[in-house]
Every structure is written in structure tokens, then in C-alpha cells.
Amino acid sequence: MPSLPLQSLCELCSAQKPSLRRPKTGQKICQQCFFHVFETEIHNTITAASLFHPGERVAIGASGGKDSTVLAHVMKTLNERYSYGVDFVLLSIDEGIRGYRDDSLETVKRNQQQYSLPLKIVSYKDLYDGWSMDNIVAQIGSKNNCTYCGVFRRQALDRGAQMLGINHVLTGHNADDMAETVLMNILRGDTARLDRCTEIITQSAESPIKRSKPLKFAYEKEIVLYAHYKKLDYFSTECTYSPEAFRGTARTLIKNLETVRSSAIIDIIHSGETFALQRRGGKNQAKKLVAGVCERCGYISSNKLCKACVLLDGLNAGRAAVQISLEKPGDQDDGAALVRKQLEHLSF
Amino acid sequence: MTAQLCKRCSAAEAVFVSRKEPFCRPCFVRYIRGKERKQMAPYKVTYPPRSSSPTPPVRLLLALSLGASSVALLEMLVEHLRDQIETHRGATGFAVTAVHVDCSSVSAYSRSPAAAIDELRDKFGDICTFDIIPLDDFLLNSSDELGVFSHGPDLESYSFTSPAAADDTEALPHTVKSDILDKVRDRTSKRDLLSTIIKTLVVCAAVKHDSPTLLFGDTMSRLAERVLSLTAKGRGASIPASISDNYSISESVVQLFPMREIMRAEAGEYAAMQGFAEYIIKPAVTPAAVLRMMTIDDLLVNYFREIEAGFPSIVSTVVRTADKLKDTTAEMDMACAICGVKCASEPEKWLQNITVNTSAVENPQEPSDSDTLTKDKDILCYGCLVATKSASFTWPCPPRSTKEEIISQYEL
DSSP states (O other): OOOOOGGGSOTTTSSSOOOEEOTTTOOEEOHHHHHHHHHHHHHHHHHHTTOOOTTOEEEEEOOSSHHHHHHHHHHHHHHHHTTOOOEEEEEEEEOOOTTTHHHHHHHHHHHHHHHTOOEEEEEHHHHTTTOOHHHHHHHHOSSSHHHHHHHHHHHHHHHHHHHTTOOEEEOOOOHHHHHHHHHHHHHHTOHHHHTTTTOSEEOOTTOSSEEEOTTTTSOHHHHHHHHHHTTOOOOOOOOSSOOOHHHHHHHHHHHHHHHHOTTHHHHHHHHHHHOOBOOOTTHHHHHOOOOEEOTTTOOEESSSSOHHHHHHHHHHHTHHHHHHHOSOGGGOOOOHHHHHHHHHTOOO | OOOOBOTTTSSSBOOEEETTEEEOHHHHHHHHHHHHHHHTGGGSOOOOTTOSSOOOOEEEEEEOOOSHHHHHHHHHHHHHHHHHHHHTTTOOSEEEEEEEEEOTTTSOBSSOHHHHHHHHHHHHTTTOEEEEEETTHHHHOOSGGGGGGOOSSOGGGSGGGTTTTGGGTTOOHHHHHHHHHHTBOOHHHHHHHHHHHHHHHHHHHHHHTTOSEEEEOOOHHHHHHHHHHHHHTTOGGGHHHHHOTTOBSSSSOEEEOTTTTSOHHHHHHHHHHTTOGGGOOOBSSOOOSSGGGOOHHHHHHHHHHHHHHHSTTHHHHHHHHHHTBOOGGGGOOEEOTTTOOEEOSOHHHHHHHHSOOOOSSSOTTSOOHHHHHHHHSOOOOHHHHHHHHTBSSOOOOOOOOOHHHHHHHHOO
């Protein structure tokens, strides 16, 4: 066999032909080495934070997108390789966005087969008086609906986990998401979140369930490459309901920073980890939340009603008029997301 | 279209719109100076109890980059001093020494900084003093002046002279300097290291001039850019040290940003209105327009320029948020060998854990060179670690002097 010149060999093993340039470091490496470094880094992240204990039952928040699909795959792989002894379950939330979530849920169902993990699907409709995101958007319009979706999803994940008797949920947040959050919190002046936004485990008085992010150091581009080379089955459409404009500028900034210096994303996370706020006595302590339960639904809340119930009240107040025009909510006309998707495929 | 009237005096025609408010020239000058005077309030002329002679002035050191904002600040300080002289019969609350670090050996400028300083000295020599420091002092000046950096026995003991410069120990200072910065290929790192050097030099100058306060001309816009730039460069921990007023940057020197409430456009307009534009030096090379060629700082300048239109309050939000950050470095016990910021023991470990560098086939237990590296190499903070990664040389790591050494050297 003719020997290849040194330059055209993988920079890590010097044996294989490189097949990719690693986004994080710029090294030219082969597929095997890429899988190895990608998985080992996630393993290091998990062990450094002692995320799991043997015998623990843990839910993986699965949306069918690239992050959660790679998360499920890597967790299964590492669990077997390093014998974490963790019992994984897939947990999906059905927001009720036709043309988006119904398709991605199909992917999750296939993932369930591929990884032979149990799957639990919790839907907004069942949890929140029959409100799906399509209904919500029909009522409040296409602005600010991320507020509803965010509050509802957070609670839905918790409730889903509780139904399964689990108190630890993994989410697929990647390094780019973390860096974006750090910058967003500075740009918005969100001091309440600034110093804790890079923590790998989030546990708050507002939620009974522990969340963690094993992919917090994994670059989005590497997740895409990993899914591509491992031929993972994932769903790659962004949510069709409006993303926040301001967040978009932060995302563009992160991408540009990454182009200028590939380590920028982890550098930002490193900065974020060093942030601490000056705590001025009294004032903050008075604000300390007292954990109680929502009077209506029993979910953990520091106020009389939890956020989801407050939002639901608002929605229900405007419902009467809507119900007159929609006799059968079951086969009502298509949601805005699906309509938009169909329009995109129109041709003349 | 009729000319807009100044909103403050409702008499003169507006010449400049700032923060949506139209200003005439005198009102604008007064408005901007008011912001500077507010920050400089502690430096009023004071009289000790039962005495008619004022307290002697405090010497303030102005870091004069000769950019628009620091030139504007110089003008304001000169006017401030003139006002004090007039109202207090010749007495002033402070005295100013303006120091410029001459970087013309590494970056070209529209005009010679030395000439600009000479002109300023001719014009304002009676009010304040001027000093110019060559960049190479950072490496070559082994006299006592450079305090913390003067402790290496001689140049040869520093590894940075090898291999390129070691065979030519007689090399001119400029050659050595540019050689070293030339070896940093990454533009962002180059600029980052250069600013560390400049800051060190001005701090040393403040110590030398016995000045307890160092004034920087950074505007609010610049501070906001710096907050994000430091974050993006992994230097988040240094944010309080880089933007907070009254932060002790050395044992005896604190920093102050008198322009922190002024926007960049305002400072530029002010300098131009007051006829100071001629002293401003600009880089001869315009910043790259291609993304790949930009530095992180360039990128953030552009980001703020674009976003300010849609979200105007963002600059002040960023600076105010950053002001609430705690200086976590105070609790650390190691100091970075380059920038001197205090840091956790091993930033390298953090990085190695999440950037694995072993191959899939090799035995992962094989000792990596990282273990040996941490032993005989000085501690670097995370930011400097990232910045020097692209350098093809070992950055000079002079031993830092201890508190006792500095005290014995400078305490009178």
C-alpha cells in the first residue's frame, strides 16, 4: 500500500485519512477519532459534574431534532461503555403544532425503536384545558407565543417526568445555546440569570425536577457532523412560529465570533462560568422565593397560581368568542404553522 | 425645511442630534463637559479646615491613546483645570500627566504620534505634562522604572528571545518587538496581547509618576464593546478589572473612566467641535471588511453599530449589567504570568477536559505532554492561554515581584 504523506493523515491517530476538519479546534481528523473525542468530551463533562448515580432513572427530553437525537444516542452509548447503570426514558412534549411537531414526533417514535428505550409523550392539549399551540396562536396571534410555549413546555416536561416517577431530565442544550444565553443575558441586563446560566445542572425552587445539559460543551456544528456520520435519524425543521428577533442578533454574533476564532464558543462559556454578582444584603434576601404549590393545579409555585395557570386564565378569558365559530375543535382548520408550510410548497 | 432649534436654550440653531435631542454647540459642549465633571467631582479644589491655602493637587495620569475619546478627555481636563485656576486664584484640585504608548513600531498610523504629542505639548505644556513611552519598554527597559517587569536578570534569561532573536542579541528594540508580535498569527490574539502590554506600561508609568489614579478615555460605547469582547475571549473574570471605576489595578493605582457616560459619537463630535480633531491619530490601515480577517474587537464594534439603531438602550444596559459583576479574581491565589490577573489554579485542565486530544486507536493512558507542561510553565489565565495558543513562541513570563519587593521599592 502506498504510504500517504504525513499531512494527509488524521492529526490524532496519524493512521487514517482525515475526513473532517473539527469545528472546535480546526484539526483535520478521521471519523473514528472524531467519534472518540466527541463522546469522550461528553463523558468527561458527565463525570466532572457527577451527573448520574447508578440505578438512577433519567428522562431524556426528546424533540426529534438533532440535539436530542444525538443526546439520546450518546447517552445510550456511554451508558453501555462506561456502565453508568442509568435507566434512560425518552420524554417528548407534543405542543400541538401541526406541520412541525407531528412530523418530529414520528422521528422520536422511530428513535424509540432504534434505541429500544421507553417513550412517554405528554401533550399540551391534555395538560392545559385542550389548548394546543395552534389554538393559542389562532387566539393571540403570532407574536409572543414563545412565552406561552416556554412556560408550558417547562411545566409539561416536569409533569411528564413526575408521571414516570423520575426527577432528573436531560435536555439537548449545546455549547452554542449556552454561549448565546450568556450573551443574551448581558445584552438584556438579566442579572437574575447571568451568574447561573452556565451551570450544567439547574435546580430551582420553581421546579421539582432537576435538569441537566450533558451537551453543554458540544458545538452545534459537531452535533450535526456526528449525526451525519452516525447516520442518525433526526428531524431538521425549525419551529415555524416566530423566533425572537433580538435573540437572532445574538445568534448571528456567535456564528461570526466562531468564524473569527473557533474557540470563541467555549471561551464565552468559560467567561460565563466565572460570572458572579455582587450580592447586596437585605434586598435580595427579601425577594427569596418561598416554594408553595399552585392552588389550582398543584404544581410548585411561589405564587397563588403557577405561571401556566395564569397564562391559561388569560387564554380562557378570550375563549368564548372563539368557541362559537369553532364547533368541533377536533377537526378545526389547520394551524398557522401547517398553512405556512403548505404555502411554502405551492408552485404555479 | 426650517432649521431645528436647540432643545436646551431654544435660541440657537441645533448643530448636532444626540440621543434624539437637538443641541446647539454651546449647549452640547456644556452637556458633555457636565458628564465629565460629574465623574471628576472628587478632584475639586479643597481647603483643609481653618486654612486659606488649598490642599496640594493630586497627580492624575491620563492614558492618551490619541484616539477621539482620549483626545476629547484631554481637552475637557485642560478646560476643567483652567476653570479651577480661574476660580481658585491659581489653585487646582488635580494635575495631569498625559502618557502615550507609542505603538508605531507595530502598527502604522495616519500621522506620527510623537509629532502629535509635540504639538499638544507646545499648546498645553503650561497646563499639563506629556510623556511618550516606546512599546519596547515592556521588554527592554530593565531599569527600576518598569517595576514588576524588571526582575529578570537580563534578556537572555527570557525564553522569548529564542530562537529568532537569541542569535542577534544586539537587535534593535523595534526589531525584537515586532518580531515577537509577528509570531502571533491570530489577529485577535495580537491585538489582545498588545492591549495587555499597553495597559501594563501605563500602569507602570502611573507608579513612576507617583500618581494614585489612572484616567482612561473609554466611552460608554467602548466599555460595552469591551465587556462583550472580554467575554468572547474567555476573559469574563477580568470584566470588573477592566471597566470598574476605582478598581485597584496595582498596589497604589486605581482606575477611573470619566467618559463612561458619553457615547462614542458624542466624544468624536465634541473633539471636532473643540478643534481637537487634528491631534487624533487613526490607524493607517482600515479594519478588514471580510469576516475572517476581522478581530473579535472589530466584530463587536460592528455589532454595536448595527444593533444600536434597533435597540438604542443596549449600550448602557451592557455597561450597567457588567458593573454588577463581582470581582471573583480577588479570591484566587495564582496570578497569570502575562496579564497578571488572578486566576484559578489550572485553566488548562478545564480546557483539556472538554477538548480531548487523544486518538481513537491509541491507548488513552499514554502520558500526554500536558502533565509536564503545567509543571515547568508559568500559570496562564484562560484568556492568555487562548491568546498564546496561536503563537509560535514561548511568551515571556518574567517573575512577578512580591508585595514586599514592590513596597520596599516604591514606598517612601
